[in-house]
Amino acid sequence: MLNQLSEELKINPAKTRPNIGSYWITTFGCQMNKADSERMAGTLESMGYQKAEAELEADLILYNTCTIRDNAEQKVYSYLGRQAKRKHNSPHLKLVIAGCVAQQEGEALLRRIPELDLVMGPQHINRLETLLNQIDNGQQVVATDENYILEDLTTARRDSKVCAWVNVIYGCNERCTYCVVPSVRGKEQSRLPEAIHLEIERLASLGFKEITLLGQNIDAYGRDLPGIKATGRRENTLTDLLHYIHDIEGIERIRFATSHPRYFTNRLIKACAELPKVCEHFHIPFQSGDNEILKSMGRGYTIEKYKRIISQIRDLMPKASISADVIVAFPGETRSQYQSTLSVIKELGFDQVNTAAYSPRPNTPAAKWGNQISEEIKVERLRELNNLVELTAKRMNERYKNEIHEVLVEGLNPKDQTQLMGRTRTNRLTFFPVQGPKGCFYKPGDLVNVYIETVRPFSLSGTSLK
DSSP, X not given: OHHHHHHHHHHOOOOOOOOOEEEEEEEOSSHHHHHHHHHHHHHHHHHTEEEOSSGGGOSEEEEEEOOSSHHHHHHHHHHHHHHHHHHHHOTTOXXXXXXXXXXXXXXHHHHHOTTOSEEEOGGGGGGHHHHHHHHHTTOOEEEOSOOOOOOOOOOOOOSOSXXXXXXXXXXOOOOOTTOOHXXXXXXXXXXXXXXXXXXXXXXXXXTXXXXXXXXXXXXXXXXXXXXXXXXXXXXXXXXXXXHHHTTOTTOOEEEEEOXXXXXXXXXXXXXXXXXXXXXXXXXXXXXOSOHHHHHHHTOOSOHHHHHHHHHHHHHHOXXXXXXXXXXXXXXXXXXXXXXXXXXHHHHHTOSEEEEEEOOOOTTOGGGGOSOOOOHHHHHHHHHHHHHHHHHHHHHHHGGGTTOEEEEEEEEEETTEEEEEEEEETTOOEEEEESBOTTSOBOOTTOEEEEEEEEEOSSOEEEEEEO
16 A cells, blocks of 8 residues: 555646636644645646636635634624525535534534535545546535545645645544534644655655644654554654654755644753754644643643743753644633632743634533633733733843844745745744845845844844855
C-alpha cells in the first residue's frame, strides 16, 4: 500500500475532465478546517470544477463549518439561508455543508434547510467525489456516520504556494467538558510517518518552504500506532516525527499545532531546540489560570505544570514566542478565579492569546450545569482580557525593535501593494518593501533578513537587508 502511495504521489496524474461548473468554498474556524477545505478544493478541481470569481456566481457552494462557538454556528446558518433562497431561482445550484456543524446536526439540517444537497462530517471529506456523484443521481445525502479516514491521495488546492498544512493526526480522545470537537471529529487517528514524509517530499518538490503539522491534539500523535523500542519508549511520537521529517530537502521551516499541556514533554522541547528547521514558536493553550476551573474543564493539568512547561521552553529557547488560548466566564468562575487568568498572562508574557468567553455547546457536560455566567459578565471579562492581551503583545513585540530577523516571504500586503508580508521564525507577521536596498525585488518563498523598525501589538514593519 505504501509503495502504491509513493508512486501516486510522485506521478500525480492529472485527471482530464471537462469543466462541469464552478465552485465556492467558505471556511469557518480552525487551521484543521482550512486544511480540509484545501483538500476538498483539490477534489473538486480534479472532478472538473473551476473556482468561481464570486460566491453568487458558483454552481456549487460548500460551507466548511465550525461549531466551537455559538456565534460561528449562527453565522453559518445566516450564509445558508441566503443560498437556500438563491436555489429557488437556480435549481441547478448544489448546496453542501461540511465540517463540524454538519457532523453535529446531521439529518436535522435537512429539516431546517431542505434545499441542502449534502451534509458531510469531517471524517468524510475524502469521499467528496463519491458523495457528489450520489447527488447527481438525484439523492439528498447525509454522511455523518463514523468513518475510518483512508490515506488521502488528493492533491490539495493550496491557498499558499509557500506554506502548507500537513495533517498528521485526526480527531481527539480528550473529554474537556466545554468542547464539542471529540463528538464531531471522531477518535484520534494518526497517519503513518511514511505517508507524512511522502507528502512533505512532494510539497518540497513543488517549491513549498514551510510546513505546519496539524492535529487537534498534536502531542497525542502516534499513540494509536504500533512501535515500542526496547527502552519502552514509543517510536512514533511527535518528537520522533520531527526528527524523521527534518532533513527533507527544500523545506526550510517546520511548525506544529495545537499542543496540549497534559502531553507536552521535555523531550519534545529539546528536539525543537536541537533541530534547526523547527521554528521557535509554540502554541499551547492554558484556558484558565485557576486549578479548580481547569479541573472543572477536564483539562488534566495544573497551572503550575503549565508554568513549568513555559519555563523549560525559555530555558532552552530564550527567544521563542509563545501563544495560547483562554476561555473566560466558564460556569462557576468567580471574579477571583478570573483574576488568576489575568495574572498568568501578566506573569508569562504571551506573544499572542486567542480569547473567548465561554459558549455552551450541544452535548457537552458544561452546557448542562446550572452555574452559568451572565452575558453581561462575559462581555465585561472578555473586554478586559482583550485589552490586557493587546498591551502584553505590544510589550513582547518591543524586543524585536532594532533587531534583524529572517522573514519568509508569503506574498504582497493586500492593503499596500508596495509591501511584502511574511513571518519571522517566531511567527510574527512582518511587512517590508517589495524592492530591496540595491534595487532587487523579492518574491514569495524568499528568505529575507529584515531590520525591524516599527512594532505593533500583532505585527512588525521594517526594511530588508541585502
